Amino acid sequence: MIDLADSRALIFDCDGTLVDTPPVYARAWAKGFLPFGREMPTAWYLDRAGMSEHVLIDAFESDFDVKVDREETVKIMRQAFLDEIDALGEITHIARIARENHGKRRMAVASGGSRAIVTASLKATGLDALFETVVTLDDVAHPKPAPDLFLEAARRLGTDPAHCIVFEDSQQGLEAARRAGMREIDVADIR
Incomplete structure (x- = not known):
């Protein structure tokens, strides 16, 4: 069971986390x-x-x-x-977390992909409506492992980074979350 009690916002990577891209x-x-x-x-x-x-x-x-x-x-x-x-499908156990928290916590997607691909992926899987904002590499100066994507997502959500939890599948993304001062969850540990 994942403890989300202290979180005000959840930030999800897209590729390999929410969507099997x-x-x-x-x-x-x-x-x-x-x-x-x-x-x-x-x-x-x-x-x-x-x-x-x-x-x-x-x-x-x-x-x-x-x-x-x-x-x-x-x-x-x-x-x-x-x-x-x-051909895309959602990663069910992570998408379930997003659905369960929709309307309860602020939520964003922060992905190192292009806006065109990330938004198309979320729409194709029906996940797009769950998130208040989507931040992509098109919106920031530096890719993961720099913290830019996650910090921009927190800014857009109006939430202090310390109160955000990041769901990620890559080492670069987990490092970016740490650098942003956010709690990170490796989705490989969730089943």
Whole structure:
């Protein structure tokens, strides 16, 4: 049982926390990188799920000794992701926490993904109506593990960071929550 007694606000990551996006992202990134002559192994992506787009591209270029057109790669990847939007499903046990707290606590989504993909993912799974605000990488200067996303979510919710609980699946996200002065919950520990 998760103790939420001292919390005034809950902040959820989207990808891999609320919505099962990693398999769709893996296929979309593979399509994004393919025009540049390298196949991206699914396992390689899954080991890096949760990285921002530009950090992931940096890693791909370094690990595979290739240079890609960043703008074109992201454009192809995002379109491939949106083409598969109907394949997405919620992560039931985490979505249940959000539903149970809807109307009882202030709630936000804070994701390192793009606004277009995050909002489409939440809408496709029917989770969008649960949250007062959605903060994405488009809204802040620095990706996770910087605390920017979570601090902006707390600001929009009008809640002191010390009274926020963050639900996250990635090490970068858990570190970002700690840096923001928020209690973090690794969703891998919830079943």
